[in-house]
Amino acid sequence: MNKPLSRVDRPNSYIGKSLPRPNAKRLLAGRGRFVDDIQLPRMLHAAFARSPYAHARIVSIDVSAARAAPGVRRVVVGSDIAKLCMPWTGTLRHFKDMKSPPQSPLAIDTVVWAGQPVVAVLADSRAQAEDAVELIAINYEERDVVVGIDAALAPGATLVHDALGDNLAFQTTIENGAVATAFNDAAAVVEVDLRFGRHTPVTLEPRTLIADFEPGERALTVHHSTQTPYQFQDIYARHFGLDESRVRVIAPDIGGSFGMKLHVYPEDMAVVALSIIAERPVKYVADRGESFLNDIHLRDHRVRAKLALTQDGRFAGMRVQDDTAIGAFSAYPRTSAVEGNQVVRLMGAPYQLTNYRADLRVIFQNLPQTSQYRGVGHPIACAATERLVDLAAKKLGLDPFEIRRRNYVTDEMYPHTTATGYRFERLSLDQCLSKLHALMDYPALRAEQAQLREQGIHRGIGIATYVEITNPSPAFYGVGGAHISAQDGCVLKVTPSGDVQCAISVTEQGQGTETIIGQIVADQLGVDRERVRVLTGDTETTPHGGATWACRGAGIGGETALQATRKLRSNILEIAGAILQSRPDTLELADGKLIERETGTVRMNLGELAALVYFRSDTLPPDLKADLTVAQHFAPKGFPFAFTNGIHGSLVEVDVETGFIKLLKHWVVEDCGRIINPMLVDEQIRGGVVQGLGAALFEECLYNDAGQLMNGSMADYLVPMAGEIPDIVIAHVETPTLDTELGAKGCGEAGTSAASGAVLNAVNDALGPLQVQISQIPMTPQRILRALGTVQ
Amino acid sequence: MTRPIAIMLTINAEPVTAMVESRLSLADFLRHQLRLTGTHVGCETGSCGACLVMQDGRVIHGCLTLAVQADGSAIQTIEGLSESGAIADLQAAFHERNALQCGFCTPGVLMTAQELLQLEGVPSREEIRDALSGNYCRCTGYQAIVDSIETTAQRRAVGEAEQPA
Amino acid sequence: MKAGDVAYFRAQSVSDAVAAFRSCEGDARYLAGGQSLLAAMNLRLLTPDLLIDIAHIDALRGIERRGGEIRIGALTRHAEILSSPIIASHVPLLAAAAPWVAHPAIRNKGTIGGSIAFADPASEFPAVALALNARIELDNGDSVRFVEAQDFFLDLYETAAEPGEILSAVWFPVATPDQRCTFDELARRRGDYAIVGVAIVADFSGEIVDRIRIVFFSVGSTPVRALRAEAALTGTALVDTDIELAQQALAGDLSPSDDVQVSAATRMHLASVLLRRQLGKLPVPTPKAVRA
CATH class of the missing domain: 3.30.365.10 (Aldehyde oxidase/xanthine dehydrogenase, molybdopterin binding domain)
Structure with missing residues (x-):
């Protein structure tokens, strides 16, 4: 433990107290004061003509009618902007041989996802800009579209980018120990083939920015709904050839972000260019439809994994194949490889596991880009690992709590290095497990479950352990050449x-x-x-x-x-x-x-x-x-990351006739080190949990084979609302990091990381007596009914 | 282009006259013409609840009402409810319980809560969750919001009981 | 997205509104609550030239008993239906359906006339109107005519109303003491459009069903009566074997199609489960309790 922080007991001992937020x-x-609340003098409004096709060549563009429309001040095509803005490329050096083509604000010759911006209109009002967009005539020559993971990798597949030669953006293999031997000698092997639905952040405040270029000083001020203003200062200066000292980025109140608002979007760069061209302030607010089509997506993964077991219920080895589809471009400046990379590095992380091999493939397709969002890879690694662990428990006749206790990294093993090279200073896996057991009153839940089953009520109990990466050092991005400060x-x-x-x-x-x-x-x-x-x-x-x-x-x-x-x-x-x-x-x-x-x-x-x-x-x-x-x-100088840990419990009821799942309760025991404000930690956890519950039951971007989003509205893309969400009980264990005086680690992703895995295990626990299982999230009623064999 | 239309209405108990385009939503009118930016826009299809305001005492979507439709009516926005003190207890409960994070959904949530709290009796947690079914919050996970509304309902019930008859 | 340019006219009477409709050379639309129309306009799925606001026409208001029927004025809001004692006691099926319609703020603005005129096959009120075979009152400014609900819903968003006719009221038959009704739907989230929903009304002689009307919604281009299932149940006491026969008959009644979220087979299965469960609830009607 760190020494107490307060030197004397005095009225200002605020660390560790639940205090409300002054702001x-x-x-x-x-x-x-959100960005759209700001009005600047002579401000113009931008709207974009977007590709209706997921893959096409642009044959011709006619903007004459749009130029003549009421209130229109500028109509700008891709080649106009390309002169001002250096293209960007979403690769990093530490992802060896990663490739992604340079990207421009507006499409120039070809479009590679439906919704890609092609022409920008500036008008006195947003409505007028949209009126003019309807008058733009763009001729396209449609090309074949590639959407599915297997289709993208098949020999002779349609290429998203001809110049790249194939659709593989990045691949890597991690291998440690004697994996083949472990599987050959295994007493038993369990395996999963899990599919994770692509979803999207749906921040309530959409992406919004106002770029205000002052030509006299060549100064740029951007009011930007972003979580990383310094990163954008650097990017705008470099890509537009401006002096960094004259680029100011202001992030006022931000209406939700969760990782979505730290990526560079084509519209951001276009709006800056438009302000430079028009020499007037330019505002752009993504509407909800544009948000669905162009905000980053995430978690489009298929994970096939196997766990080798010894006779006494120990984990002897693990094999993982993660395939993830990332859309048409790798995101900038963080890339779209990080999520997959974290999946293959976090699989099995809480457990004593030496023999490990993982293969990752990061794949292009004609869809919007995926990238980092709350939890980045954690929920996938957690769900896949914890599903394997539950299957192992079932195979060996062990209780889910017992098998975890038997295989966790133990207290005397710290500092501990995982098979994938992550170094843990100290975790509290056993303590959290025991605390959850008591918090849930696990024996009573099991007794109630058995009793209800006799009445035909199918309840399920699931748990999921997570390990979370926090306090990242430059090992995360800086070493790869990204201008991202740690x-x-x-x-x-x-x-x-x-x-x-x-x-x-x-x-x-x-x-x-x-x-x-x-x-x-x-x-x-x-x-x-x-x-x-x-x-x-x-x-x-x-x-x-x-x-x-x-x-x-x-x-x-x-x-x-x-x-x-x-x-x-x-x-x-x-x-x-x-x-x-x-x-x-x-x-x-x-x-x-x-x-x-x-x-x-x-x-x-x-x-x-x-x-x-x-x-x-x-x-x-x-x-x-x-x-x-x-x-x-x-900057952190000790361990490259401060790992945290915790465990979730979920109680669900499955209506096996309708396939509907009711979430009854959710528990979290978490350890984020020193807690500065317990109430705020709890609310971070709760908000994060609910995002994970959304992934488990509701959220999925549904695309057809032509690369068209079929549910791009808030009526059709289902986010979790108050009525579907249970109360969430939270408890804490505190293991401060000794790398800092404060001892605090992060807690923002702990809720999201294990919620979907816990629910997946709970639903499968409910379905267990019916001898079926489900291996896909979101677990929709139809998927449950299909798993049950009720419908085809 | 159609010509703007003159409207007269009451906003936060003050008379307002304005010329509006007939296609202009009430939410955009409040935000961009009157600069009452506490009303937010999240989806423009009545799904998220960020734009809720009160029209003649009933909570409605500012995105699914045209400014011209509001001619002659009385509108209350978050600014008005705040400054009148009508929801001071609710706001205090939200503050104490941290029932908001980014705050973008909050004005709409407070509108729903205030309408619910004006009904008789103390609503159950399930009734509160049901009433919030049209208010999307990505940050909180809803529990703190439910707690705060429940607390306010209980406090108001006690307060009313203690009032002399 | 912002709505396209449109003209606006506030009508003071039905004849005023119909005259405006007739004199418009482009696409004119009546605007009541606007909860579907304005959402579609904000997506530019609809770009009418003229909106005729009928929300201030007093003749379109009011809930009253007229003989054996309850006349509900077109402008009656969903929230008023929820809180109306007349509807609670005389049209319990409508009262049972009302809490399922969207969210509180939508119910504060949306009108029954708008809902039925829009004829969304996933909406609750058209299904209730069909189950009770309500009479739809249509006013063309000169005269009023009535169309029974079973002749009103023609196809997707298509009704028997002539261009320019205003749906001025809906007339529901007063429930009899021997009548039982039930309403339920399966939706992923509270207030969502249902994957499938059902409205049932039955007249009993003692234990025996004399007459039953079963209407499903979200299963086709209009609300759909399950005629074969009704036939299977008429004259029975709704014992398990009767219900099974009705479930089997349902395959001949409904032909839902696949959509992006739910297959036809899943919808069929859920309709069948819903039918069995709701028939089981018929003898003891329990309208959903709601604070309104």
């Missing part, structure tokens, strides 16, 4: 009245970043948290950093804030010592006052000190370094 009041009053920066400033302003590079999307940073600063400095104001989301007023991705706000951003605060505190005590003629180490800062450490006697207020520094520097000793502003950067 939430604004949102509750309808006073949020460090964060914080500038702390004491105002003359003794308030504190904290400008930090981690960003807020409602998860509570600003709140926890405020808690850390106030706690470590010794001031009331009401007096700490946290500023985020503006590249011009905050230091450069990674912002929000891959679960790093608390672990990395929090540690940055902690170290900055300690530096500031040290400066303050130094100044106070000089003013009060005392040794700094005899003084303490508590509740905004300088006190004597021994006696608690108040000597002066922080405001008095600051006023002296700012207004009466003549009274201070001439050699005193009176810095009330400090800057601090921090």
Whole structure:
């Protein structure tokens, strides 16, 4: 355990307390400021003509009628924009031999997915821009379309990009130990062939940006609904040949992101180009239909895996084949290979497993791109692994809890390196398992299940263990050449009245970043948290950093804030010592006052000190370094990632006549290290769980063979709503990382990572007595009925 | 292009006159013409509930109502409900319980909640979830929202019981 | 997406509205609650030239008993149907169906006239109208005529209303003491369009079914009466073997097609399960309790 963080018991001990978010009041009053709420002078609105075909050659484009339409200011085609914007390529060096073609804002010769933007219209209003889009005549020559994984890899397959030679974007193999021997010697082998439905983030606020180019200074300001403003500052500067110092990206209130709003989208680049062309501000708001067609998709995987077992129920070896279809382009700047890469590296991670082989194939098809979204690969690895584990338990006649306990990495094995090379500092697998067992009252649930089965009611109980990657170091992207920062920066400033302003590079999307940073600063400095104001989301007023991705706000951003605060505190005590003629180490800062450490006697207020520094520097000793502003950067330097762990439990009831599944209850025991604000952690977990429940039962982008999305509306693409979701019970184990003073790890993806796996196991547990199983999510009524053999 | 139409209505208890295009939705009218940006737009097909406002005391979708249809009616937006203090207790319950994250769905959720809470009795959790069936929230997982509405209903019931007859 | 350009006219009377319809050279549409029409316009699936707002015509309002029928004015909102004591006691099938219609905010604005005139085969109210063989009142500004529900729903979104005619009211027969009804649907989420739904109304003599009408929705281009199943059940006491025969007969009544989410076979199976379950509930009608 880390040593306690608070040096004295005082009123400002905020770390570990459930405190509400100061910035939430604004949102509750309808006073949020989202990008679409911003209107700039002379602002134009963009709309796009999009390809109706998944694969076609552009023969001709006629925009004359659109140009003449009311309110239209510009109509721009791909070649106009290509002159301004350097194309981007979604590959990284550490994915050896990965390929993806360069991508441009608007299609030029060919279109490779239905919905790809081809022509942009700028008009005085969005409605007028859309009116004009309807007047654009584009002739296409349709080409064969490739959608399915097997079709894309078949010999002679239609190619998404002729120049690449095949549809394989990336492949890799991981091998460790003696896999063949393990399977040859196995007492038993279980296997799965699992299909995961492609889904999409459906943030309630769609992608939105306003680009505002000022030609005199060649300065660009972009108000952008993004979680990573610094990354976009870098990208806009490089791809448009602008000075980075003159590119400002502001992320105001963001209406949901979850990874979706950190990728480069063609429309983003087009809108910046349009602002440069028109020399006026340009706004673009993706409408819901455009969001379904063009927001990143995710989780389109087929996982075939086998687990070799010994007689005594131990895991002897694992083989994995993951095939994932990523659409027409690999995403930029993170690529679309990361999800598959994390699947094959996380499979089996919680277990003692040396003999392991995984093969990954990342495949192009004529669909929108897939890429990183909350959980990135975790839910797939978790569901596939935990399904295998349950099948193994069934085969060997062991209880699901027992087989996990028997095979987990144990406490004395840390630090532990997995067969795929991940290094765990310390996990709490056994503790979480035991805690879940008690939390669910597992024996009582089993008894109730048996009793209800006699009445023809089919309940199922499922559990799923996860291991989550958090606090990523540059090993994640930086080593691959991506301009994606793994460090964060914080500038702390004491105002003359003794308030504190904290400008930090981690960003807020409602998860509570600003709140926890405020808690850390106030706690470590010794001031009331009401007096700490946290500023985020503006590249011009905050230091450069990674912002929000891959679960790093608390672990990395929090540690940055902690170290900055300690530096500031040290400066303050130094100044106070000089003013009060005392040794700094005899003084303490508590509740905004300088006190004597021994006696608690108040000597002066922080405001008095600051006023002296700012207004009466003549009274201070001439050699005193009176810095009330400090800057601090921090990047993880110990373990490449801070792994967390936990376990979910799910209770479901399956109506075996209709195939309908009712979620009755869900439990989570999680360990994200030091908890800064338990309420916010719980709500991150709950929100994440429900996204996983959506994947388990509802969410899927349904494409036909022509590459057309068949359910691209909120009436047809089913997201989880309040009525279908059970209450979620949460408990915690705390194993802080020793790599930082703070000891915090991430919790943002823990909910999503194991929820679908737990439900998959629960449903299969319910179906068990009927001797059938289901191997596909979402588990729709029809798929349940098919599994049962009720319908074809 | 059709000519704009003059409308007169009451918004948050203040009279408003405006010229609007007949195709303009009430949500876009409120947001972009009157700058009442607390009403949000999430789907424009009545599926997500981000644009809910009150028209003559009933919660409706701002995206499925034209501004011209609202001529002569009384509209309440989140700004009005907030500033009148009518939902101060509900907002406080949401704040304490962290029943919002990004806040984009929140104004619509508060509209649904307020209409539900104006009915007699304390709704069950199932009734609260049912009432929220048209309010999409991607962040919270709904439980904190249900908790906050339940808490407010209980507090209001106690408050009413304690009122002198 | 934003709706296409459209003209707007607020009618003060039915004749006013019909005159506007007739004088429009392009595509004119009546606008009542607009909960389906405006959604379609926001997707530019519909781009009418003229919207004729009929929501302010007083003659289209009101719920009242007229002899053996309840006349429900076209502008009656779903929420009013939910809370109407007259409908609860005299048209219990409609009351049972109302909570299944979409979400609270939609029910606050959507009208029964709009729902029936739009004739969405997945909607609840057209199915109820057909099950009760309601009379649809159509007003062309000069005269009023009635069409029975069984002659009204012709095809997908197609009805017996003539161009320009306004659906002014729906007349439901008052439920008799010997009548039982039930309504249920299978939808993935609360308020979604059903995968399949059923409305049943039956007249009993003691234990024996004298007359039964069974209407499925979301199974074809209109709400569909299950005539063969009805025949199989007429004169029975709804014992298990009768119900089985009715389930078998259903194959001749319904011919759903595949859609992207659900196959025809799945729909058929679910319809059959729903029929058995709802018939089992008939003797003790339990309209869904709802706060409204």
